[in-house]
Amino acid sequence: MDTHISDSSLRALLAAQRAAHAQHTPDYAQRVDDLQRLRAAFKARFDDLATAMSADFGHRSRHESQLADEMTVLHAIDHARSHLKRWMKPKRMLADWQFWPATCEIRYQPLGVVGVIAPWNYPVNLALIPLVEALAAGNHVMLKPSEHTPRTSAALAELLASVFPQERVATVLGGPEVGATFTTLPFDHLFFTGSTAIGRKVAMAAAPNLTPVTLELGGKSPAIVAPGYPLATAAARIAAGKLLNAGQTCIAPDYVLLPTAAREGFVRALRGYVQQHYPALRDTPDYTSIVSERQYARLKNLVDDARAKGATVVTLPGEDAHDPARRVFAPTLLLDVDDGMAVMQDEIFGPILPLVGYGAIEEAVAYVNRHPRPLALYHFDHDRARTERVLDQTLAGGVSVNDAVLHIVQSKLPFGGVGPSGMGHYHGHAGFLTFSKQKPVFRQARFSSLALLRPPYGAFAERMLKFLTR
Numbered sequence: 001m002d003t004h005i006s007d008s009s010l011r012a013l014l015a016a017q018r019a020a021h022a023q024h025t026p027d028y029a030q031r032v033d034d035l036q037r038l039r040a041a042f043k044a045r046f047d048d049l050a051t052a053m054s055a056d057f058g059h060r061s062r063h064e065s066q067l068a069d070e071m072t073v074l075h076a077i078d079h080a081r082s083h084l085k086r087w088m089k090p091k092r093m094l095a096d097w098q099f100w101p102a103t104c105e106i107r108y109q110p111l112g113v114v115g116v117i118a119p120w121n122y123p124v125n126l127a128l129i130p131l132v133e134a135l136a137a138g139n140h141v142m143l144k145p146s147e148h149t150p151r152t153s154a155a156l157a158e159l160l161a162s163v164f165p166q167e168r169v170a171t172v173l174g175g176p177e178v179g180a181t182f183t184t185l186p187f188d189h190l191f192f193t194g195s196t197a198i199g200r201k202v203a204m205a206a207a208p209n210l211t212p213v214t215l216e217l218g219g220k221s222p223a224i225v226a227p228g229y230p231l232a233t234a235a236a237r238i239a240a241g242k243l244l245n246a247g248q249t250c251i252a253p254d255y256v257l258l259p260t261a262a263r264e265g266f267v268r269a270l271r272g273y274v275q276q277h278y279p280a281l282r283d284t285p286d287y288t289s290i291v292s293e294r295q296y297a298r299l300k301n302l303v304d305d306a307r308a309k310g311a312t313v314v315t316l317p318g319e320d321a322h323d324p325a326r327r328v329f330a331p332t333l334l335l336d337v338d339d340g341m342a343v344m345q346d347e348i349f350g351p352i353l354p355l356v357g358y359g360a361i362e363e364a365v366a367y368v369n370r371h372p373r374p375l376a377l378y379h380f381d382h383d384r385a386r387t388e389r390v391l392d393q394t395l396a397g398g399v400s401v402n403d404a405v406l407h408i409v410q411s412k413l414p415f416g417g418v419g420p421s422g423m424g425h426y427h428g429h430a431g432f433l434t435f436s437k438q439k440p441v442f443r444q445a446r447f448s449s450l451a452l453l454r455p456p457y458g459a460f461a462e463r464m465l466k467f468l469t470r
């Protein structure tokens, strides 16, 4: 629901944030204090946030909320706190030798006011991690969380208002209309997480202001299982990544490429995984519901379309596992798929897993490269040389080898898409850099060697230039 905050109130909010930032740019002590107070309030209120998320989804696994939304945010805060001093320190270096004894340095300065727009699927993580990194870099922040998780967004607004004044961190509630207005504000940086289609609109709205954008988008992330890789291990790791949040994860394995002959064994292994980990799928608190009727219907349509066009549908653990009333969408495998089916064209964003057979690994690589550059790629292989080849021959936002999803939770790895899956990076130091101006400074010495190279150019200049351009 749009709360119809007007364009003029949004602009007034931005002006107040910008004035406050100009008056007092957060120094190291202030930033550490901000992060500490946010951490304490976040920990104290996380139960309320988890309850809100579960109510918004219909049901959301509390353990998964803790893993994906609590632990990750606490990690981001702690990592920033412990590295911030080093990140902020100007980096000094010698100038290029021709300019000695001059020196150079890079200083890291906050950009000013950063706008953050978040989606619904990890509504706490994807709102707070960019916010934490923007604050660590010394910015003020305006956050627009998703309208599809309204209780969580309201709880986030309360949490942030309990820690920060409006002119430092403000939460703007509302849907696409508010989002569209928000993106026309002349922010110093705009950080958007969401779909590729809306990402395009965000880039266009930011262009007239030349507001730099980071776009964290979606797409179809393939998992490749190489010949000879243990199927039970691949199936368990792919299923764990896929069924987290019931597949409503930007980097969930979207489909699996595997040797055609391995298909039956892989289906058996996936069935075994689901039976073991979700023995009573309809009743377990560990399996998350689909966020809305609209999303549930979208997933059902993907399966119906694939079935009508000749796919074989395998519902796990069995046909009666769906519970539409509670929006429990059972893990669903699709065999015999082709590119004419909607499920092989659009990002799935739910617990549907198409299996695509290949003959030689080159076919799998060619399949990936025929499609838009994905946000993530997973390769399961114990052959190092072949793994290197696959890594060299494909381009993706990020990669986990022999597992799924886990590259996103490494604080030393930058996270971000490429091409239609996004632009720019964050997480850890990469986030600090995204939200900072890396300001280069050249410092001339008392004696400048360049004084020797001024007109009128004579024989000395000739000799010098001959040497410098040798």
Ligand code: NAD
Residues within 6 Å of the ligand: 117, 118, 119, 120, 121, 122, 126, 144, 145, 146, 147, 174, 175, 176, 177, 179, 180, 181, 183, 193, 194, 195, 196, 198, 199, 201, 202, 215, 216, 217, 218, 219, 249, 250, 251, 347, 349, 375, 417, 422
């Ligand atoms: P979405 O693009 O529909 O919405 C995201 C946000 O944009 C919401 O806050 C929404 O209100 C706002 N919005 C809607 N219209 C807007 C407009 N015209 N201008 C500005 N803002 C607008 O995405 P969603 O359905 O909430 O999330 C699912 C998508 O997000 C999937 O494609 C998924 O892959 C992607 N995603 C990416 C990442 C990542 O890190 N790369 C993480 C999570 C989700």
